[in-house]
Amino acid sequence: MAVYTDVAADDLAEFLLAYDIGELLSYKGIAEGVENTNFLLHTSRGSFILTLYEKRVAAEDLPYFLSLMAHLASRGVSCPQPEKNRDGEICGTLSGRPAVIINFLEGVWPRRPNVAQCAGVGEALAKMHLAGRDFPLVRKNPLSVKGWWALFEQAASGADPLQHGLRALLHAELDHLDHAWPKHLPEGVIHADLFPDNVFFIGDKLSGLIDFPFACNDILAYDVAICLNAWCFEPDHSFNVTKARAFLNGYNRGRPLEAAEQDALPLLARGAALRFLLTRLVDSLNVPAGALVRPKDPLEYARKLRFHQSVNSIRDYGVETSGLVA
Amino acid sequence: MAVYTDVAADDLAEFLLAYDIGELLSYKGIAEGVENTNFLLHTSRGSFILTLYEKRVAAEDLPYFLSLMAHLASRGVSCPQPEKNRDGEICGTLSGRPAVIINFLEGVWPRRPNVAQCAGVGEALAKMHLAGRDFPLVRKNPLSVKGWWALFEQAASGADPLQHGLRALLHAELDHLDHAWPKHLPEGVIHADLFPDNVFFIGDKLSGLIDFPFACNDILAYDVAICLNAWCFEPDHSFNVTKARAFLNGYNRGRPLEAAEQDALPLLARGAALRFLLTRLVDSLNVPAGALVRPKDPLEYARKLRFHQSVNSIRDYGVETSGLVA
Numbered sequence: 001m002a003v004y005t006d007v008a009a010d011d012l013a014e015f016l017l018a019y020d021i022g023e024l025l026s027y028k029g030i031a032e033g034v035e036n037t038n039f040l041l042h043t044s045r046g047s048f049i050l051t052l053y054e055k056r057v058a059a060e061d062l063p064y065f066l067s068l069m070a071h072l073a074s075r076g077v078s079c080p081q082p083e084k085n086r087d088g089e090i091c092g093t094l095s096g097r098p099a100v101i102i103n104f105l106e107g108v109w110p111r112r113p114n115v116a117q118c119a120g121v122g123e124a125l126a127k128m129h130l131a132g133r134d135f136p137l138v139r140k141n142p143l144s145v146k147g148w149w150a151l152f153e154q155a156a157s158g159a160d161p162l163q164h165g166l167r168a169l170l171h172a173e174l175d176h177l178d179h180a181w182p183k184h185l186p187e188g189v190i191h192a193d194l195f196p197d198n199v200f201f202i203g204d205k206l207s208g209l210i211d212f213p214f215a216c217n218d219i220l221a222y223d224v225a226i227c228l229n230a231w232c233f234e235p236d237h238s239f240n241v242t243k244a245r246a247f248l249n250g251y252n253r254g255r256p257l258e259a260a261e262q263d264a265l266p267l268l269a270r271g272a273a274l275r276f277l278l279t280r281l282v283d284s285l286n287v288p289a290g291a292l293v294r295p296k297d298p299l300e301y302a303r304k305l306r307f308h309q310s311v312n313s314i315r316d317y318g319v320e321t322s323g324l325v326a
Numbered sequence: 327m328a329v330y331t332d333v334a335a336d337d338l339a340e341f342l343l344a345y346d347i348g349e350l351l352s353y354k355g356i357a358e359g360v361e362n363t364n365f366l367l368h369t370s371r372g373s374f375i376l377t378l379y380e381k382r383v384a385a386e387d388l389p390y391f392l393s394l395m396a397h398l399a400s401r402g403v404s405c406p407q408p409e410k411n412r413d414g415e416i417c418g419t420l421s422g423r424p425a426v427i428i429n430f431l432e433g434v435w436p437r438r439p440n441v442a443q444c445a446g447v448g449e450a451l452a453k454m455h456l457a458g459r460d461f462p463l464v465r466k467n468p469l470s471v472k473g474w475w476a477l478f479e480q481a482a483s484g485a486d487p488l489q490h491g492l493r494a495l496l497h498a499e500l501d502h503l504d505h506a507w508p509k510h511l512p513e514g515v516i517h518a519d520l521f522p523d524n525v526f527f528i529g530d531k532l533s534g535l536i537d538f539p540f541a542c543n544d545i546l547a548y549d550v551a552i553c554l555n556a557w558c559f560e561p562d563h564s565f566n567v568t569k570a571r572a573f574l575n576g577y578n579r580g581r582p583l584e585a586a587e588q589d590a591l592p593l594l595a596r597g598a599a600l601r602f603l604l605t606r607l608v609d610s611l612n613v614p615a616g617a618l619v620r621p622k623d624p625l626e627y628a629r630k631l632r633f634h635q636s637v638n639s640i641r642d643y644g645v646e647t648s649g650l651v652a
Contacts, residue, residue: 008437029357111334
């Protein structure tokens with residue numbers, strides 16, 4: 001949500017000489033991405049996104065994300081594709097920062113996803129999981145169960161002031177998940193952050209998945225569980241079983257969930273809710289003075305966590321086991 | 327430099343139904359404009375800028391700016407043109423705010439203007455002044471001499487802490503300008519803020535003038551004086567007489583400065599320097615806590631003011647009087 005680094009037109013034009021993407025016509029800093037600087041470029045060949053990576057840590061993981069996008073795009077997943085320069089490199093340097101150009105995906109993200117869009121994101125997620133099967137790089141998920149304990153340490157002091165009893169809830173849930181977390185479910189490349197603002201549509205037709213900085217190797221059904229949290233609740237926090245059914249059936253059409261994955265889904269959904277509850281709690285305790293971006297409400301995910309705790313089986317998410325396997 | 331208002335895709339798509347600009351493909355909040363929210367839209371017909379006006383005061387002056395852009399564009403000035411909706415209106419309502427769509431101008435603004443670009447902006451300014459001659463609406467300049475006294479009242483207390491003696495300089499200069507300010511020079515529509523970030527180029531070719539919220543009716547040569555300040559100094563604050571000559575000759579090719587305007591130019595340039603010195607001083611005293619935008623340096627304009635005080639005639643700006651009239 002910020003432009004941290006201005007780039008002079010001359011410097012940009014010179015940088016672009018190394019690429020075969022046409023003559024620069026215009027560039028605008030866009031208000032997307034919390035940690036990086038993004039520009040929307042128009043050239044004589046079309047539209048592109050230029051990202052300057054502001055943080056060292058992001059640069060370390062760049063090869064994984066960039067190779068993954070290229071890999072997925074080459075297998076028909078609609079996602080941005082990094083542009084190689086004339087030396088075959090996908091990461092250059094501009095204004096002293098790692099700089100990457102990707103093609104621009106048209107589409108808008110749904111502020112209020114409808115049922116058809118939930119079905120679409122299910123299909124796209126399955127397609128992404130299948131396309132990632134032969135991706136050779138590996139990145140462990142730093143925000144899985146073990147990472148949650150570290151977040152808990154940072155967030156614990158702020159829990160009860162926000163909601164009485166929240167700290168105990170977090171601790172008990174972490175304890176439970178740490179012991180019960182499944183160890184033998186199918187794993188692969190997951191997006192790990194496939195919220196509506198990372199999925200573009202033109203009308204109801206999905207036009208692309210974006211923003212892969214959290215992508216990693218983990219349990220595939222955990223990605224499904226994240227989407228259940230991100231797509232299937234209404235603004236009043238009620239669970240919309242019609243959207244969940246559409247999403248799960250959409251996923252199942254591309255990659256049928258195995259019986260063990262179906263059984264584990266309520267637990268994985270609790271884990272996903274806890275993960276976003278913890279990171280939001282940490283973020284809300286670390287708001288820079290005068291920040292323009294309002295931190296997201298952690299308690300939204302406390303409510304979702306309690307909902308998933310009440311779920312007995314995947315049937316409570318709107319689908320019959322048999323229906324999914326069929 | 328901010329996106330204040332998010333707009334849901336559905337709301338935007340519905341808003342666009344009233345316009346004949348094609349199907350919405352994407353929209354991005356762009357980091358431009360200090361007081362309004364701007365989105366870059368891609369539609370099946372091309373690119374557009376959607377502006378939501380956040381401040382009441384801006385909305386009051388909208389008819390002047392919007393009519394002016396339409397007027398200038400119809401007379402061949404490269405500037406954005408407001409899109410009319412199917413009812414013939416150029417101002418609608420979106421997310422509870424006045425909302426205007428203009429066509430998108432390709433081009434980049436020069437962070438380091440070169441001589442050819444200075445010549446280009448001179449030509450474009452003259453063309454704009456000529457095109458504005460038959461514009462029927464009138465808006466007095468709220469930031470002319472009388473307005474400067476009000477700014478001085480707000481800024482005076484912060485002057486000496488910034489630079490010893492600055493308050494006395496400001497007061498003496500204001501006194502002088504108030505008495506000496508010319509009363510019989512040609513007037514018309516001026517841009518009043520034609521800094522490099524408001525002028526687009528593709529290479530050295532000027533592609534358009536943007537951002538008319540300060541446009542008003544005032545002394546035409548005062549607009550020339552503003553550009554002398556905005557375009558003809560180097561980052562080390564030295565005056566670049568080659569750029570000034572190119573700029574003034576460019577202007578003169580379109581609209582030759584009269585003898586009285588030439589004589590008044592050093593005084594008008596002092597006024598222009600004082601105006602930006604005062605507004606920057608006021609801005610620097612009113613930075614919201616934690617603001618992301620660093621206020622611009624007022625002292626840059628104290629130096630420019632002192633330079634213009636040392637100027638004897640337009641010859642010191644690099645041109646011969648005869649050369650201009652020729």
